[in-house]
Amino acid sequence: MIYKYYYKTPDGFSDMLMTSDGEYLTGLWFDGSRGASKHISDCEEKLLPVFEDTIKWLDIYFSGKSPDFIPKYRIANLTDFRREVIDRMLEIPFGETRTYGEIAKVIAKKRGTAKMSSRAVGRAVGWNPICIIIPCHRVVGANSSLTGYGGGISNKVALLRHENNDMSKFTVPKK
Template identity: 55%
Template sequence: MQYTYAYRSPLGGITIASDGENLTGLWFEGQRYFGNTLCAEHCERMLPVFVQTIEWLDCYFGGGKPDFMPSLNPAGTPFRQTVWKALLQIPYGETVSYGELAAEIARQRGAGGSARAVGGAVGRNPVSVIIPCHRVVGSGGSLTGYAGGLTRKTALLTLEGIDTSRFFVPKHGTAL
């Protein structure tokens, strides 16, 4: 059984999901791939992992840097799992490019990888904000590729003290 909880953030409603013990999803209302790992049958119930997640989110949206992590168990392919673990290594208040992340993934796996494949895994991150996919930017300083929308991505980066004026939004397509 899966469980959900509705959280109100300064950036809009968030649905939090759990398998009963671990955090399995966290999506902004209306974001791309909303609930993509959520079963059709789920129920709302307060769980200890939701209490911890709410504390994490309250700290984060309050301008703090959470020093704890809810137990995570996002569902995904081994490649996506590798990418999401790499996202957790991006320090608060810092960004990396899709190309830099792809190079790190290739180093870890001992095999080549493309920024586009990494971008696909980043975009399907089912635990937004806590697994910090918003910290990945396009090459050359483009601000691109956030399932929750570029307005939210900009707000999250600004909340972490990142000067977003150094980034630009591509006019045509999505640059990785």
């Protein structure tokens, strides 16, 4: 059985949908974002302990602090490469960003290869099913462009602003 629960975010953000297999958090998306709608059919809405932990984490985060724990999560179809990218995202501190290229360089060095594709990193970042907690919003383009956020650019901007980033250094792509 798959379970869902909704989280009411503070003003300036879309509300969030979380999913669970009953024990682990399996998804966290901004409502209406890419990927969210395909995960809510045939789900039972129920407040589970893992959702309570996730709500506590989100409450701390949205109060302007960096939570000191991560709710239990499980990600399906997790390849070694995706795990490496997630591990790098989890290392990005609250209020900081990294580029796709910077993450690619770290992974290439760890693997002992000359280089790694930043586009491959971008695909893995975009695939992330647990936003904010696994901070894909902190990954930006090489020219500080705020591209590639499945939760919507407005939410990415709001999250980076919420973390007190200097927004003057970022560019938002024109539609």
